[in-house]
Amino acid sequence: MSHVHDGAHESSHESSAGAANRVKTLVAALEAANVLTERELDETVESFLAHAQPANGARVVARAWVDDAFRERLLADGNAAVAELGIDLAHWAPVRLRVVANGPGRHNLIVCTLCSCYPLALLGPSPTWYKSDAYRSRAVRDPRGILAEFGTHVDAGVEITVWDSTAEVRYLVLPERPAGTESLSETELEALVTRNGLIGTALV
Amino acid sequence: MFALGDRVRTRIANPAGHTRLPRYLSGRAGRVDAVLGTLPYPDRRAEGIVSARETAYTVRFENADVWGPDGEPRGSICADLFESYLEPLEEQ
Numbered sequence: 565m566s567h568v569h570d571g572a573h574e575s576s577h578e579s580s581a582g583a584a585n586r587v588k589t590l591v592a593a594l595e596a597a598n599v600l601t602e603r604e605l606d607e608t609v610e611s612f613l614a615h616a617q618p619a620n621g622a623r624v625v626a627r628a629w630v631d632d633a634f635r636e637r638l639l640a641d642g643n644a645a646v647a648e649l650g651i652d653l654a655h656w657a658p659v660r661l662r663v664v665a666n667g668p669g670r671h672n673l674i675v676c677t678l679c680s681c682y683p684l685a686l687l688g689p690s691p692t693w694y695k696s697d698a699y700r701s702r703a704v705r706d707p708r709g710i711l712a713e714f715g716t717h718v719d720a721g722v723e724i725t726v727w728d729s730t731a732e733v734r735y736l737v738l739p740e741r742p743a744g745t746e747s748l749s750e751t752e753l754e755a756l757v758t759r760n761g762l763i764g765t766a767l768v
Numbered sequence: 769m770f771a772l773g774d775r776v777r778t779r780i781a782n783p784a785g786h787t788r789l790p791r792y793l794s795g796r797a798g799r800v801d802a803v804l805g806t807l808p809y810p811d812r813r814a815e816g817i818v819s820a821r822e823t824a825y826t827v828r829f830e831n832a833d834v835w836g837p838d839g840e841p842r843g844s845i846c847a848d849l850f851e852s853y854l855e856p857l858e859e860q
Contacts, residue, residue: 660804662826677790704792704845705835724843730788731824731848732807 612656613689620651621686621736622757624663625768626750629741638663642736646686653685657732661686664727665738666764671724673711673764674735675703681729683736687759694763704728714765737761739768770825774800775857778827778849786814789853793845797833797857801846802826809850823851 594600624646628635638645642661643653653661661683664672676682677700682690693699702710707724711717718724727735739761745753760766770776780795781787788810804824812820828846831839 658808662802677792678788705839707843708840724840725828726843726845728790728793728845728847730790731804731810731850733804733826733848 612684615652615655616684616686616688618686618688618759618762619754620646620649621683621759621762622754623649624651624686624736625738625757625762626753628663628738629745629753630750635665635738638738639665651685653683653734656685659683659732659734661736662727662733663736663738664725666740666767668740669722671711671718671722671764672735672737673703673707673724673726674729674737675700675726676729677701677704678728678730681734683734683762686734686736687762691759711765714760716766737764742768769823769851770800770803770854770856772800772803775859776800776825776827776854777857778853779855781853783811785811787811787853789849790847792834793829793847793849796829798827798829800825801828804848807848807850809852811850811852824848825851825854827854 591600591602591605595602624638627649628638634645634648637648642663645663646653646661653659666672674682675694680690680695680700682694684690699710704726707726708718711724729735739757741753742756745756748756756768758766758768761768775797776799777797778789778793778795781789782791782794802825804826806821807824809820809822812822825848826846827849828844830844831841834845
């Protein structure tokens with residue numbers, strides 16, 4: 565993992581300081597122009613964080629593992645399927661969800677090479693490495709190498725599809741249900757689902 | 769308009785303004801994997817035309833068609849691309 569992580573630390577440190585200054589300047593200008601107040605901004609961010617939780621993604625996956633009909637609906641129309649679980653995906657932006665399923669011989673990996681598009685409503689704020697230049701440039705060129713750095717071994721025979729989120733579609737990986745979990749309840753299955761498993765940098 | 773399964777090639781483009789066509793996918797051959805309908809078109813929206821929309825597609829590119837022999841040998845890359853970025857490509 566060292567390449568991705570070292571790169572993320574260096575570049576994110578510099579760019580986040582620059583971004584913080586730009587945000588401060590922008591907020592001051594918007595306040596001066598009576599467009600918004602800092603309090604309104606804080607309330608919006610708090611409300612967003614309250615809705616956008618990685619637990620949402622885990623619920624969606626666990627339901628798909630126990631309910632084949634839901635799984636079919638999820639793969640066919642992500643927005644409609646997660647709405648069944650009370651998740652309003654397009655509440656913050658008019659995005660569409662496409663869920664891509666791992667299977668025997670098939671692995672999926674999500675990236676946004678142009679910026680940092682990410683299924684926020686289902687996974688919460690994205691991790692720093694997801695926004696790093698190193699991950700964004702290497703995920704499309706050397707996905708197997710990236711996976712190895714995350715400690716994720718994918719057999720040479722497994723075909724990897726990398727989904728580059730370049731427009732309004734947000735992608736979510738549906739991992740394979742781990743072997744030996746037949747007796748677990750839906751709630752217990754939810755606890756097995758990891759954020760990285762839904763990005764595709766880990767198996768579940 | 770393209771249909772599911774159509775062969776397409778992305779245009780070679782390096783616009784001065786905003787685009788959602790990644791440079792590494794410029795001038796590459798791929799296949800339409802999904803028809804997304806019309807979506808907000810960021811290239812024009814960035815110019816202040818906020819209502820701009822255009823038909824978009826998910827296009828699948830085989831790794832070898834993007835990286836030659838130097839990338840991951842198996843597998844593919846899918847990206848969501850707008851109609852303006854694409855031109856038809858004859859079946860080989």
